[in-house]
Amino acid sequence: MVVISDIIVQGVQMLLVLLLAPLLTGYVRKIKARLVRRQGASIFQPYRDLLRLLRKEVVLAENASWLFRVTPYITFAAIWVAAALVPTFATGLLFNWTADLIAIVALLGSARFFLALAGMDIGTSFGGIGSSREVMIAALAEPAMLLIVFCLALVAGSTQLSTVSHLLASSYVGLRVSLGMALVALFMVAIAENARIPVDNPATHLELTMVHEAMILEYSGRHLAMIELGAFLKLLLYVSLIACVFFPWQIALYGSGVLSYGIGAGAYILKLALAGFLLALFETATAKMRVFRVPQFLGAALMLGLLGTLLLFVSRSF
Amino acid sequence: MSAVALQMVCVAGLLGLAALAIVLGRSKISTPVIYGATLAVSVFALAGALRSLLGGAADATTLTLPVGLPWLGAHFRLDALGSFFLIVINLGGAAASLYGLGYGHHEHAPHRVLPFFPAFLAGMNLVVLADDAFSYLLCWEFMSLASWALVMAHHREPGNARAGYVYLVMASFGTLTLLLAFGLLAGPAGGYGFAAIRAAQHTPYVATLVLILMLLGAGSKAGLVPLHVWLPLAHPAAPSHVSALMSGVMTKVAIYGFIRVMFDLLGQPSWPASVVVLFLGSITAVMGILYAMMEKDLKRLLAYSTIENIGIVFASLGLAMAFQANGLKAAAALAFTAALFHALNHSFFKSLLFFGAGAVLTATGERDMDRLGGLIHRMPFTSFVVLVGCVAISALPPFNGFVSEWLIFQAVLQSPELPQWALKIMVPAVGAMLALAAALAAACFVKTYGVTFLGRPRGTTAATAGEVDRFSLAAMFSLAALCLLAGILPGLVIDALAPVASQILGGRMPAQSGQAWLSIVPIAESRSSYNGLLVMVFITLAASLAVYFIHRLASHALRRGPAWGCGFSDATPAAQYSSVSFAQPIRRVFGTLVFHARDHVTMPPPGDLRPARLRIELHDLVWNGIYAPIASAVGFSSTRLNRLQFLTIRRYLSLVFATLVTLLLVLAIWS
Numbered sequence: 001m002v003v004i005s006d007i008i009v010q011g012v013q014m015l016l017v018l019l020l021a022p023l024l025t026g027y028v029r030k031i032k033a034r035l036v037r038r039q040g041a042s043i044f045q046p047y048r049d050l051l052r053l054l055r056k057e058v059v060l061a062e063n064a065s066w067l068f069r070v071t072p073y074i075t076f077a078a079i080w081v082a083a084a085l086v087p088t089f090a091t092g093l094l095f096n097w098t099a100d101l102i103a104i105v106a107l108l109g110s111a112r113f114f115l116a117l118a119g120m121d122i123g124t125s126f127g128g129i130g131s132s133r134e135v136m137i138a139a140l141a142e143p144a145m146l147l148i149v150f151c152l153a154l155v156a157g158s159t160q161l162s163t164v165s166h167l168l169a170s171s172y173v174g175l176r177v178s179l180g181m182a183l184v185a186l187f188m189v190a191i192a193e194n195a196r197i198p199v200d201n202p203a204t205h206l207e208l209t210m211v212h213e214a215m216i217l218e219y220s221g222r223h224l225a226m227i228e229l230g231a232f233l234k235l236l237l238y239v240s241l242i243a244c245v246f247f248p249w250q251i252a253l254y255g256s257g258v259l260s261y262g263i264g265a266g267a268y269i270l271k272l273a274l275a276g277f278l279l280a281l282f283e284t285a286t287a288k289m290r291v292f293r294v295p296q297f298l299g300a301a302l303m304l305g306l307l308g309t310l311l312l313f314v315s316r317s318f
Numbered sequence: 319m320s321a322v323a324l325q326m327v328c329v330a331g332l333l334g335l336a337a338l339a340i341v342l343g344r345s346k347i348s349t350p351v352i353y354g355a356t357l358a359v360s361v362f363a364l365a366g367a368l369r370s371l372l373g374g375a376a377d378a379t380t381l382t383l384p385v386g387l388p389w390l391g392a393h394f395r396l397d398a399l400g401s402f403f404l405i406v407i408n409l410g411g412a413a414a415s416l417y418g419l420g421y422g423h424h425e426h427a428p429h430r431v432l433p434f435f436p437a438f439l440a441g442m443n444l445v446v447l448a449d450d451a452f453s454y455l456l457c458w459e460f461m462s463l464a465s466w467a468l469v470m471a472h473h474r475e476p477g478n479a480r481a482g483y484v485y486l487v488m489a490s491f492g493t494l495t496l497l498l499a500f501g502l503l504a505g506p507a508g509g510y511g512f513a514a515i516r517a518a519q520h521t522p523y524v525a526t527l528v529l530i531l532m533l534l535g536a537g538s539k540a541g542l543v544p545l546h547v548w549l550p551l552a553h554p555a556a557p558s559h560v561s562a563l564m565s566g567v568m569t570k571v572a573i574y575g576f577i578r579v580m581f582d583l584l585g586q587p588s589w590p591a592s593v594v595v596l597f598l599g600s601i602t603a604v605m606g607i608l609y610a611m612m613e614k615d616l617k618r619l620l621a622y623s624t625i626e627n628i629g630i631v632f633a634s635l636g637l638a639m640a641f642q643a644n645g646l647k648a649a650a651a652l653a654f655t656a657a658l659f660h661a662l663n664h665s666f667f668k669s670l671l672f673f674g675a676g677a678v679l680t681a682t683g684e685r686d687m688d689r690l691g692g693l694i695h696r697m698p699f700t701s702f703v704v705l706v707g708c709v710a711i712s713a714l715p716p717f718n719g720f721v722s723e724w725l726i727f728q729a730v731l732q733s734p735e736l737p738q739w740a741l742k743i744m745v746p747a748v749g750a751m752l753a754l755a756a757a758l759a760a761a762c763f764v765k766t767y768g769v770t771f772l773g774r775p776r777g778t779t780a781a782t783a784g785e786v787d788r789f790s791l792a793a794m795f796s797l798a799a800l801c802l803l804a805g806i807l808p809g810l811v812i813d814a815l816a817p818v819a820s821q822i823l824g825g826r827m828p829a830q831s832g833q834a835w836l837s838i839v840p841i842a843e844s845r846s847s848y849n850g851l852l853v854m855v856f857i858t859l860a861a862s863l864a865v866y867f868i869h870r871l872a873s874h875a876l877r878r879g880p881a882w883g884c885g886f887s888d889a890t891p892a893a894q895y896s897s898v899s900f901a902q903p904i905r906r907v908f909g910t911l912v913f914h915a916r917d918h919v920t921m922p923p924p925g926d927l928r929p930a931r932l933r934i935e936l937h938d939l940v941w942n943g944i945y946a947p948i949a950s951a952v953g954f955s956s957t958r959l960n961r962l963q964f965l966t967i968r969r970y971l972s973l974v975f976a977t978l979v980t981l982l983l984v985l986a987i988w989s
Contacts, residue, residue: 054868057875061882063774065694067705073868077861081853097843098852102727103715107853110714113760120768120895122881123691128895131768135761136903142757143750146727150746153731159846218881222872226864295907302750309746313734 002255006094009261013093014084016265017240021083021232022046024239024276031280046232050225058221061122071118072219072226078111079230083237087244089264091162092254100159101149105142108193108237111230112138119215130215133291137199137211140298141192144185147305151182152245154312161244162254169248181308183246188301190238192294194231197283199294202231211291236272239279243271320379321370322396325404325447328363332356332440339432349422352432356439357415360408363443367404370396372814380449387452393511395449398817399582402658403446403574406665409800410567411439413793414559417673420789421559424680430471431557438464438563442571451500451510458496458575462489462539465568468560469552481551488548492538496575499531503583515583525584529591532579533598539572541625542632543602544940549625550609554617554685558676561617565624566669570661573631580639581654581822589643589738595636596744600751602629605940607758608912611765611904612936614897616675616685619766620668623711626755627664631657633748634726638823640741641732647825649732652840655815655827656725662811663718663804667710670797674704677790678770681783687769688896689777696783699791701771706798708767710805712760716854718804721838723756724848728840758904765900774891806850809838898934905934913937 026043033040060069082104085096099107112134119131149159155176156164168179192199195212202212216227244251252264289297319327335355342348370379378397386392396404418435425431441461448454466489470482502524503515520528538545553564580587606625613619634657641650675685677700684690694701710717730752733745775781785791804811809830816826830838837849880887902917909915913936920931965973 054872057873057877059877059879062878062880063692064878065772067694067772073861073864074857076864077857080860080864081856084856095852095856097837097847098849098856099715100846100848102724102846103720103848103853106713106715106720106724109712109757109760110709113709113712113714113764116764117768117772120764120900121694121772123773123891123894124881124883124889125893125895126882126884128768128900131764132895132900132903135764136907139754139757139761139904140907143753146753147746147750150731150749154734158844159728159731160844163844221875222868225872226868291903292906306746306750310743313742313746 003094005255009090010084010094013088013090014080016088017083017233017236018080018229020269020272021229021236022050024236024272025232027273028235028276028280028283031277032284035280035284046228050229053220053225053228054222056221058223060220061218063121063123064218065121067114068118068121068218069223071114072223072230074114075111076226076230076233078107078114079233079237082107082111083233083240085161086237086240087162087165087251088240089268090252090254090256090261091165091244093162096162097160101152101161101164102146102159104161105145105149108234109138109142111234115215115227118219122218124218126214126217130211130213130217133211134215137192137294137298140295140302141189144298144302144305145189145193147302147309148182148186148189151178151305151308151312154309155179161241165244165248165251166253168245169251178308178311179246181304181311183242185301185304185308186242186246188297188304190242192298192301194235194238196279198286198289199297201288239272239275240268243268243275247271320381321366321401322379322381322394322447324366325363325396325443326381326394328359328366329440329443329447331359332436332443335359336433336435336437336440339429339436342432344429348432349425349428350419352436353415353418353422356436357412357419359436360412360415360439364405364408364412367401367408371398371401371405371817386450386456387510390450390452390510392453393449393513394447394453395512396447398821399574399577400446402662402815402818403570404443406570406662407439407442407446407567410563410665410669411442413669413673413797414563416796417559417562417676417790417793420787420791420793421557421676421680423787425557427471431468431560434464434467434471435560438468438560441465442568445571446574449512451504451512451515454512454575455493455497455500459493461568461571462493465552465556465560465564468556468564470555471557471560472555475555477551478555481548481555485548485552488538488545492535494535495531495538496535499528499535499579502528502531503579512578512583516585520584522588525588525591528579528584529594532576533594536572536576536579537598537632540569540576540628540632541602541606542598542628543605543625544944546602546606546625547941547945550613550618550621553621553624554615558617558672558679561621561676562669562672565621565672566665569624569628570665573628573635573657573661576632577635577822580635581642587639587643589640589736589741592636592639592643593740593744595639596633596741596748597636599629599631599633599636600748600755602626603633603755604629604751604758605912607755607762608904608908611758611762611901612909612913612915614687616678616687616690616766616770617672618685619687619762620671620675623759623762624664624668626759627660627668627711630723630726630752630755631661631664633752634660634729636748637726637729637733637745640736640738640745641729642823644736644738646732646735647823648827648841649729649735650823651819651825651827652725652732653729654819654823655812656722656729658815658818659725659808659811660719660722663710663722663801666797666800666804667707667719670703670707670794670801671711673790673794673797674700674707677786677794678783680786680790682777682779684777684779687766688898690770690775690780691773691777691891691894692771692775692780693783694771696781697771697785699785700794703791703794703798704771705767706801708763710801712763713756714760716802716805716850716857718801718808721805721808721848721850723752725840726752728846731846732841761904765897769895769897769900773894776891776894776896806854807836808848808850809833809836812838909936912939914939
């Protein structure tokens with residue numbers, strides 16, 4: 001009986017992230033449009049985009065290999081698995097001990113590895129420029145992310161997200177300088193990983209300014225739909241990660257009944273709405289930076305993570 | 319027959335094969351006979367080593383042969399540590415022999431390779447088995463010389479003579495420092511047996527000197543920065559299956575030497591020593607992969623990546639030393655197991671990648687990545703297994719490289735328990751350096767695979783390449799399977815490594831076999847756990863679900879068309895991103911500091927039809943800063959001393975007389 005309810009909760013979580021992800025992106029787009037006083041598309045537009053892409057035929061470049069065709073599915077699967085392992089409305093999910101935070105970061109790394117390879121597969125300069133810049137950004141973002149993980153793990157004594165979230169939800173931890181630094185650093189890493197302004201622009205198709213979009217330029221039809229859905233999921237994953245670690249309020253504990261799961265889900269959706277609004281506000285207020293300013297941006301995140309970790313080494317109470 | 323005697327019989331078999339290869343000479347049957355027999359002996363030795371590691375290797379077996387020093391004899395011993403490294407050596411040896419069965423047919427001078435190949439394997443086995451300083455050094459030098467002969471197999475190719483020369487100089491230097499280290503360990507009484515060294519008490523002064531000498535001796539063989547300069551020259555110069563052995567296996571023998579002396583013979587390590595090892599290891603990891611990122615020669619890139627992985631292993635060993643010095647047995651066992659696990663993993667995927675590079679070399683005759691491309695269409699099997707190797711070496715789940723790096727990061731997270739401030743501040747920085755190295759490794763192998771196997775062919779040989787033979791493919795597929803198996807069943811490997819940690823450190827990681835769903839739990843489940851098998855299953859399920867629904871619901875239409883070129887189609891393959899251009903962002907971010915990299919663009923004036931030129935300036939600061947001054951000083955002094963060759967007999971006699979008087983004076987003043 002317990003196992004069945006566990007499986008149901010885990011299944012609900014996997015479906016929830018899959019269904020909410022396009023909504024979050026549509027919502028952010030809508031807010032951004034409203035902030036610059038445009039009407040903007042409906043917040044359900046990403047679903048329509050996905051359906052339209054699914055109905056279209058795939059135009060495959062003549063030189064495309066099998067790797068190009070399987071990459072969308074591998075990428076999507078890796079991101080979906082990672083997103084399913086981040087607690088959203090409840091901690092203590094059935095399979096959360098499968099992978100800790102380091103493994104979740106590495107799963108996203110696997111997705112990016114294959115996407116960067118697919119960018120090189122056709123043999124055009126666009127794919128190459130996108131891939132080479134993407135791996136450069138990743139090379140800077142991953143150490144920063146790992147230091148954030150260290151910082152959290154030192155506070156919580158664990159790299160298991162459920163344990164971290166559970167502990168930070170309790171009154172035992174309180175406000176800490178190091179956690180504040182980790183939050184800012186994680187926000188910067190999330191911006192870079194999700195190809196948002198000021199690191200990359202998700203809406204542009206001007207070749208000199210784009211990174212992620214250049215890499216996937218050759219994709220079309222159902223393949224592009226998978227990649228887009230993967231990108232939506234990744235944004236949702238990072239928002240859920242920040243929410244469950246730094247703002248774990250009302251997150252349902254393991255096996256705490258339907259009512260608290262409902263409250264947790266409601267709180268989760270509110271957190272998503274708030275985070276989406278703040279992201280849109282931040283993106284509207286900043287300009288995209290040159291690609292070679294990104295190392296300084298991510299270097300700041302790295303230093304914040306290192307500083308937070310060192311503070312914890314000095315004293316556990318910082 | 320005891321386990322060590324069994325291994326010695328295998329070594330004798332390998333030496334016999336070396337002799338047989340000399341007898342067979344250039345005959346046609348020599349290639350299949352020698353590689354087939356080496357394969358059989360290696361598999362036999364592997365089985366023996368596996369049996370002694372898994373089946374109660376706690377009691378070491380010894381063997382004394384009446385050769386070597388007359389009052390000492392030659393001692394050989396097989397314990398858990400030795401068994402583990404024998405597994406690494408013989409697994410690599412078996413894979414290389416299998417690969418050689420096919421690859422060896424393309425060898426134009428097999429008589430230059432065949433005698434030395436089994437001799438090289440025998441030398442590596444003997445180093446691990448040796449139980450006294452004299453045999454150890456003798457076997458070490460035998461291994462070095464056999465590998466040197468293999469490096470010089472194609473001595474007429476440009477650059478190989480220089481590679482062999484630099485290797486010989488560095489190997490002699492390394493052996494010299496090892497000689498001094500063992501001299502110090504043996505002490506004035508001259509107890510050269512390892513048992514006597516282990517029993518003796520060593521002063522901190524001796525321990526510090528031995529650490530420095532071992533870092534120089536074993537470090538130069540393993541490729542620690544800044545002693546790595548010979549490695550990217552020598553490893554690629556050998557035939558590819560020998561490159562795989564040198565990179566995948568011989569560097570592990572150097573690590574074995576370091577572990578044997580620092581953890582076993584010297585007794586309890588000290589924490590300042592661990593600071594040095596941590597620092598060198600993390601610097602080596604980052605520098606190695608940055609060098610690899612700048613490289614466009616496929617095999618040399620792999621050799622630089624070996625340097626990176628050696629750095630990771632040394633950093634992890636440094637962590638183990640730090641924990642062990644402070645009596646934190648569980649954390650020390652975790653870091654030590656992680657180091658050994660990574661060494662094992664590296665031997666799998668680096669051998670695999672060198673085999674892949676050999677296959678590319680056979681099919682196209684090219685090592686320069688900027689003349690390759692599009693091989694995924696023409697070498698489907700090779701490109702698949704090399705992809706597995708690239709994912710594994712980039713430390714991505716669910717393959718094995720990720721598991722060992724994950725264990726190292728878990729060990730880093732244990733560091734707040736260390737009492738020393740230097741270590742407290744250093745270890746998180748080392749963790750960040752290792753994360754940087756891992757991320758750069760992923761970037762580097764996206765470049766390697768993308769430029770070599772993807773895209774369009776950049777040269778005619780790449781456009782007409784064909785798949786390689788079945789033996790080579792069998793060797794590569796078996797290593798790729800091992801990469802996956804060690805990634806999804808890491809608990810088995812960790813449990814197999816437990817006797818080694820117990821023997822060396824007196825502590826071990828918790829047993830993993832009882833964990834649910836075969837997950838691994840290094841400390842406790844509330845702290846961290848990872849399950850490679852479930853990650854693999856989940857990814858497969860999620861991808862299958864996606865494929866199923868897409869194919870049920872979405873359009874099936876598919877059309878092939880030209881690539882989108884923004885209105886400028888039919889670009890030449892030369893317009894693709896090459897390895898140099900792929901590295902440009904990283905060169906700009908890190909290279910300006912590390913390599914003093916500069917891009918010089920020569921733009922012709924308007925109206926001039928000459929093409930614009932881009933020239934990239936890179937400086938190897940280690941070579942320019944350390945080796946070039948030493949080489950020029952040696953050159954300078956030898957030119958000056960050259961005059962002594964042309965003196966008259968009177969002057970020689972007076973020189974001899976003056977030397978004699980000086981020495982007698984020194985002796986008189988001394989006493």
